[in-house]
Amino acid sequence: MELACEEGRSEIFEAMLDDSSDTAWEFGPVKCVTYPLDGVDSIKGDGGLDLNSVLWRTVFGGEDGHLDILESGVIYLLLKEKWKEFAKQKLRIRFILALFYLTMLSVAVYLRPEGDLLSGTTVTDIVRYIAEVIVLIGSTIYLGFEYFNIRALKSRYWRLQIYIPAKSTFLVSCVLFLFCLPFRLLSLRSVEDILTTLAVPMAWCYLLLFYRGREELGPFVTTIYKMALGDLLPFSLIWIVIISILCSVFYYPYKDMEGIQSFDTFYGSWMYLFHMTFEDFETLISGEDDEIELSRLPVLTKILFVIFMVLIPILLMNMLIAKMAQTYQTIEHRAWRESLRQWARIIMVLEHSCSKAELQKYRKAYAVPGAKPKYLLKGTSTNQPSPSKADAEDSEYCDSLMIVKPNFRVQPQKPHGDSSIRTRLSLQNWTVVPKATRKQLIEQKRHGAKIEETTVNWIDSLPGSGL
Incomplete structure (x- = not known):
């Protein structure tokens, strides 16, 4: 079986x-x-x-x-x-605790002042301190429970996290919040801000775990996961290669040219091609300020522009849209x-x-x-004592x-x-x-x-x- x-x-x-x-x-x-x-x-x-x-x-x-x-x-x-026996009740309790945890997290984030985070004595600062302590305690409790799960599941624990990405990202956010504590004590505000900025959206993703069990919401959450891993990831790998190739090609004709805003640096060239992917190229072809005519090789630049338009906005983007539509239809059907x-x-x-x-x-x-x-019945060896009547029955x-x-048995057509x-x-x-x-x-x-x-x-x- x-x-x-x-x-x-x-x-x-x-x-x-x-x-x-x-x-x-x-x-x-x-x-x-x-x-x-x-x-x-x-x-x-x-x-x-x-x-x-x-x-x-x-x-x-x-x-x-x-x-x-x-x-x-x-x-x-x-x-x-x-x-009925345990999952329904436990899920409700976890949902209530998650809402309370995320509420305290929002309070702690929205009440953060511009200056020092440890010297405030106002009522707002006290409320923020309480919310931050609750978030740290909650993160510690969540990670403590996961330690027992790791001991029980061992290597299969990491395989399980693949199927529940909402919980995995939430646990990562708990780790990031705990890392904020030493940087707060060391007065490294910039590092703490980076960790907090990364952790807050990852923590809110935890609510998607509760949505997956609902018939009206679960398919949408599943569609997001399927599109992110099955559609966007392959598209991104191909798109990065093509953008990297064309970035060097577009950067060289404009190198050291005056009056150029789009391709003045290599990083700027890469970012501008990213915007051009979504058909945002007004400064490149905008009448009198046409940047194509300002390049060293205007004819070649126009040819490269046409190649880019065919490969990225027309071909790859439409392929991505078609693939996402197919994924959505497949999941919607079942x-x-x-x-x-x-x-x-x-x-x-x-x-x-x-x-x-x-x-x-x-x-x-x-x-x-x-x-x-x-x-499943095991025979009794002749060298072993015969079991009692009660044991034999059990x-x-x-x-x-x-x-x-x-x-x-009913087997009609599907x-x-x-x-x-x-x-x-x-x-x-x-x-x-x-x-x-x-x-x-x-x-x-x-x-x-x-x-x-x-x-x-x-x-x-x-x-x-x-x-």
Whole structure:
């Protein structure tokens, strides 16, 4: 299953997952099935993190097949249980703390005076001191929590930061704020201003992490990331090479020429070509003050200008716009699925910030003892003492997710839109058995008792029973 998930083979993964499941009971058009969580859930039975689990590979996979696995009934409902048990509450608390932290940061920045930052005694200065202390304490706390995450994830921690750039930039801003303290004490105002200028926008990017889990905002944030890395970065590499070539070519015809403002220095030439990229070249061709005619080689300069116009504003810029439009259309077509993946990644990020005892408690909240698959059963050696009856019975069970789903398989054609039919089935006709009903169903399964009337009424209220 891990290999199928790593390769994004959703059909193989679902077939193997169904093969490992155990049907507790069937009642008309619905049935109750337990799916073992060993190797599937990112939380182990003892509360540790399973970084090789199916859930980890699915959430941080980049293939379309991983989206198919992610929106399958079992994986989606597992994430939904995690969201209800701890992720939703923790995300709200973090959002409130982030807003408070950023508010204090804004107060500390907007109240900075022009002169000395340590000698003020007015009410405004006192408020600024309090806000700065809160920002430093908050930065220290955020970095302290990340230290425990690094110890838990080790080398995979840095891989995780690639998928959550908003959090990564925020942590960098926390480091920069702490570096401001020694420069403040050394009265190096210029260095502190540089660090603060870099850190403030990076800190505000942290809010994008909370937007990624929203269906209406997540696709836009994802589009920005995709365009920045997939479109702007290749364009910038090509653009820098062409600009560097033409910069030298334009600089030489105007070198040591009087009355030239655009290409008087090499740096000025480079910056003016940057403005010309966006069709800002009025001083170059502006009637009587035409700078092309003031060059040593006016004809050659005009030829170079035409070459620049064809390569940069016309060719490269339109290629960039077309590529961005293609990226936006691709993400918009599967907006719901992309928001689902971002929502799942937020859950995983929150999960990694929990302690081992907390994770063990959360897993017990949504897991039930289900029948262990045959490939997880271990034989007992003849040299070892025979286990007791209670131990033997417990060894046949493992943590599972109890789900009620339709008692038939529906495979209609995939609709046109951003969600597949399997997503709709998982949302409408799959449900996790409530906590109050789980123990009752397990006991009835073990002792072979008939389903009681209260359980029948609960089954009739399920969405899948109306199919």
